[in-house]
Amino acid sequence: MRYLVSVIDDKSNPGSTDRRPAISAFNERLIAGGYWVFSGGLADTDAATVVDNRGEQAVFSDGPFVESKEYLAGVWVWEAPDLDVVLKLAAEASKVCDRKIEVRPFL
Amino acid sequence: MSDAEEAVTRAHHDEWARVVAALTRRFGDLDIAEEAAAEAFATAVERWPAGGVPPNPGAWLTTTASRKAIDRIRRENRRDDKHREAQMTRDDPPEPVGAVDDDRLRLIFTCCHPALAMEARVALTLRMVGGLTVPEIARAFLVQGATMEQRITRAKAKIKAARIPYRMPSADDLPVRVSGVLAVLFLVFNEGYLASGPDTDPVRHDLTTEAIRLTRLIRALLPQDGEVTGLLALMLLIEARRPARVSADGELVPLAEQDRGAWDTELVAEGHRLVRERLAAAAAGVAPGRYQILAAINAVHTSARDIRDTDWSQVLALYDQLVRLDPSPIIALNRAIAVAELDGPEVALAIVDRLAGALAGYHAYHATRADLLRRLGRSRQSRAAYDRAIELAGNTGETAYLTRRRDQLQ
Structure with missing residues (x-):
């Protein structure tokens, strides 16, 4: 079972910026445990572009698809047998990243 | 009520959770388990009056429900679900020792999982x-x-x-998971203690007994958890x-x-023993x-042999602590x-009146006011408060009591 694990940051109350070494160590443990499928930190939402080609021609617009105080700062994909395993790891991830975590199963 | 109808009612009280728990373990799907259990009971309602009540109603219901579940899975033809297909082709897996209780506990921990909203945990x-039934639960929580x-x-x-798992939480997760379960069990107990159906008995002791039984089980697992002991003593x-x-x-x-x-002196003695245990802690x-x-x-309250012997200052001190x-x-x-x-x-009335905003829809608020107004000789206002309490009270025995009290007013 795969889960998308999103790291949520808050523009008005951002998490600390010195978490990289701790995140790397945590990733090593995820890999050793067989949970790690993918991970990546994301550039600022200012760098996002929304593409909409449902109409006559593609429209490109600057910025994220939704402006909000809270935004996606990074993602993991984990492989885990069930939600309890994921919630335990996510609780650690929240500490390690100093940010909120959203867990969402893939279909 | 005929013998067969009575047998179905009794089986529903005794076997419902067991059937759902066994089917959830076998098919790994609450939805299938619930629907198949409901269908099995509906089949019992149809068949038992003419065909007779089976010698082991629980086993009959589990077997019937399992067949219904397999029928549904076949109907849906879920080729993507290899696990369930495998479950269909083999017999009931043997139950581990003590599996009846464990299965129901597993079911409880799944239903009370922290990833679900509190109101969903209670309902589930x-x-x-x-x-x-869903209408009974809806009524208990005043929603459609x-x-x-x-x-x-x-x-x-x-x-x-x-994929919320169907199993006991790990030892270090247990205390947190338990407090969520206790809140749910107390609500179940209260629904049994003050049953809300307009046609149900005033006290559904199947629910209070069930809540007590499950709380005992959790206490056996977590004897050092003070709140588990406290809830058991309270119940x-x-x-x-x-x-x-x-x-x-x-x-x-x-x-x-x-x-x-x-009063049941054995239960009082056991409750007092547990309270003393917590007082020591x-x-x-x-x-x-x-x-x-x-x-x-x-x-x-249960230490006083007569209402006049009640140590109200002790009661008030405890309520102050609780507030x-x-x-x-x-x-x-x-x-x-x-x-x-x-x-x-x-x-007291001055205190109660200040709660009007928060409790206007709560029958006990009006019943308490009615009683205080009655004691103050304010009959007209008391009558109006009784009227409102009777309107809101869902419990048949409580309605009868409130009606008599209202009609005794001068």
Whole structure:
């Protein structure tokens, strides 16, 4: 079972910026445990572009698809047998990243 | 009610959770388990009157429900679900030792999972473990049936999509998971203690017994958890008064008017023993939680051989402690009843009136006001308060009591 694990940051109350070494160590443990499928930190939402080609021609617009105080700062994909395993790891991830975590199963 | 109808009702009380739990273990899907269990009971309603009640109703229901589940899975032809296909082709897996209780506990921990909203946990536990119907649950929580149906459907969908596991939590997760379970069990107990169906008995002791049984199981697992012990003590001390709580003609009898000789002395003694155990822990510096304080309040009540012997200052001191922990208006309302005994109905009424905004839709608020107004000789206002309480009360025995009280007013 795969889960998308999103790291949520808050523009008005951002998490600390010195978490990289701790995140790397945590990733090593995820890999050793067989949970790690993918991970990546994301550039600022200012760098996002929304593409909409449902109409006559593609429209490109600057910025994220939704402006909000809270935004996606990074993602993991984990492989885990069930939600309890994921919630335990996510609780650690929240500490390690100093940010909120959203867990969402893939279909 | 015919013998067969009675047998179905009894089987529903005794076997519902077992059937759902066994099917959930076998098919790994709450939705299938619930639907198949409901169909099995519907089949029993059809067949038992003519064909006779099977010698082992629980086994008959589980077997019938399993067939219904397999039929549904075949109908849906879920080729993507290899696990379920495998479950269909083999017989019931053998139950591990003590699996009956463990299965129901597993079911409870799944229904009370922290990834579900609190209201969903309660609804799901009452449906899956308590076997209450969706309309009964909706009524208990003052929401529309369709809203409750949706709440349960959404919770089941999340359990499936997010793969909330069907098993006991790990040892280090247990205390946190348990407090969520206790809240749910106390609600189940209360629904049994003050059943809300217009046509149901005033006290559904199947629910109170079930809540007590499951709380005992959790205490056996977590003997050092003070709140588990507190909740068990609280339930026992309330349950002990059950024989005196409903009169011969089905009217609820309030604490002050109960025949205390009819109380179950064994349950009182067990409850008191548990409260003393927690008092010792509190003396050693472990701060008691709300269930332990509520149990202590009930221990004070059950220590008095006569209502006039009640140590109301002790009751009030405990309520003061409770208000600091839980400043809810319902606690404040109950505290006001103790205030009435110590400082008189006028002082208590002033406190109760301040709760109008929060409790206007709560029958006990109006019933308490009605009683205080009656004691103050304000009959006209008391009558209006009784009218409102009767309108809102869902319990048949309580309605009968309130109606008699209203009609006795001068």
